[in-house]
Amino acid sequence: MINNKLTSSAPTLATLPLTAALFAGLLLGLLLITVSPKTMGELASSNTPTSAKTSTPLASYYSTLQTYETEGPYHQNSSEVLYSLGLELQKGGQHGKALKALRRAMHINRVNGGLNSFSQAPMLRSIINSQKSMVRIEPITNSYNQLLRLHTATYGKHDPRLAPLLNELGVWHLDAYQFDESDTRIDHLTSAYSLIMSALQLSEANPSSSTREQIELLRSAALVNFHVSRHQGDQWASSTDSHYSLSADGFATTNPQRTGILSGASFRRGLVCHQRIIELTAANPGASQEEKIRAQTELADWYLLFNHRTKAMIQYQQVLTKIAASDQPDALHKQLFATPRLLPAVRMEQQQSAISGLFMTAKLDISDKGWGSKVDNIEEALLPGQSPVKRKNLRYKMLDAIKGARFRPQFVDNKPADVSNVTLTLPLIH
Structure with a gap:
């Protein structure tokens, strides 16, 4: 039997005196309920595909996030977990979901470490990677702006x-x-x-x-x-x-x-x-020998780009002579002159470990004077896990990049040669 004396003698909320401290506490609690951001458990639930709920390692990240949620929405360790989750989602090409996780990771990091905490930098770089894969031009620029501000706040x-x-x-x-x-x-x-x-x-x-x-x-x-x-x-x-x-x-x-x-x-x-x-x-x-010869080759490229063809050919011949006298002539020739290169050659370069960017491929013929023609089969070249951008204007962007471009020609027996059906892979976004 319930002791009525105990229950009847217990003060109710209506009979408690509302002191200033108690009132402030109640008000703060109501505000937190009203404006608190999405909890980590909700974030995990909204971002978790059906297969991910039972897969590893995604499932372990979501489970860890839910554990930290019980200790509050801004647990400092949850920032690192969300960052790792974002990287894992990127590997699977889920860049939209990766952005949500990475932005949440940054937000928690700033709450705990301050607006200019430099530990945000890796998260911001990962955000840029996903934005590049989604070809979001203005957001990429804004993110770079934020990254630069972090660096200047840290280093001056x-x-x-x-x-x-x-x-x-x-x-x-x-x-x-x-x-x-x-x-x-x-x-x-x-x-x-x-x-x-x-x-x-x-x-x-x-x-x-x-x-x-x-x-x-x-x-x-x-x-x-x-x-x-x-x-x-x-x-x-x-x-x-x-x-x-x-x-x-x-x-x-x-x-x-x-x-x-x-x-x-x-x-x-x-x-x-x-x-x-x-x-x-x-x-x-x-x-290295390759670096020295490459530097001299790119000087010849520069002459060719600006139609100083005679100077370019003289410089190319000097380079070819040095390659022939080197201790690895076949490897150097293959690297620099066996396949035509779109100029300046630095445009063709991309980090070997790149997980983001926009690559296009095309087939074309390239003359001995370094001009391209008969451009065909333009399409996206996808990185592992990357989804196609499917922008209608990408074909025209690739054509614009090739149109009027100059190529370092292929050299056969130390002479520039025509070459047909060359596959060109060009990063439009590095």
């Missing part, structure tokens, strides 16, 4: 450790330039130019910067000069004019520049870059 704007990121962001603007069809697309080029030149200045001012880093930056500087030389139009532009170019904040030039003036000097600027690369590789005792 004059630290040489910023150089690789400034270079990466500059190269991204060159990729974005291909997809921007607005009147302000030139701002991508001026932003890229400012960012890469800032990176080069930081690197050159640092006595401990590596030769390879400087060479990479010089190749990027030549690449942006190539794109400027091909730009149609003669607008006034600055690298702070457009929304996209906000990612160059703090490193962009605010002085308007005439596109025609930039374009007119692009050959000379790129030539200086390639000559400097040759000097650096020659003076570097750690440079």
Whole structure:
């Protein structure tokens, strides 16, 4: 039997005095219930495909998240679990779900570590990878902007450790330039130019910067000069004019520049870059034979790109002579001259371990003078687990990249030769 005295004597909520402290506690509780973000258990449930609920390792991540949820929605360990979950989802090509997990991981990290916590950087890079796979141009630029702000908040704007990121962001603007069809697309080029030149200045001012880093930056500087030389139009532009170019904040030039003036000097600027690369590789005792010969080959490429064909052929012949006299002539010839290369050659390069990007392939014929023709079979080349983008304009973007492009020709018996039905794989987004 229930003791009525015990129950009747217990104070009810109505009979309790509402002190200021108690009232504040109740109000805080109501606010938390009202505005608290999605719990980790709910996140796991909404992101878990039916097969993932019973699969490993996804199931283990969701189970761990639900355990941490019992200790609160912002448990600091849950950020790392969500980050790992995002990476696992990326491997399966589930980039939409990966973005949700990675953004939640970043949010929890910021709650625990602060808005400028540098431990967010790997999560933000993974977000960029998924955005690239989904070809989300503006979000990618915004994410890079956020990543740059994290670095500058951590290191300041004059630290040489910023150089690789400034270079990466500059190269991204060159990729974005291909997809921007607005009147302000030139701002991508001026932003890229400012960012890469800032990176080069930081690197050159640092006595401990590596030769390879400087060479990479010089190749990027030549690449942006190539794109400027091909730009149609003669607008006034600055690298702070457009929304996209906000990612160059703090490193962009605010002085308007005439596109025609930039374009007119692009050959000379790129030539200086390639000559400097040759000097650096020659003076570097750690440079391989392949690196030295590649540097001289890319100087010949630069001449060919700007229709100085006689100088290009003289330089190519000098390179071929050095290859023949080397201790690995067959390997070097195969690497550099057995297959035509779209120029500048750095456009063709992509990290071997890349998990994101947009690759297109095409079949075409390439003449002994380095011109392409009969372009056919244009299609996406997918990375493992990657889903096709299925954008109708990708075919035209690939055609634009090939149209008017110059190729390093195939050399047979030390002479440039025509070649048919070449397969070209080009990263439109690196």
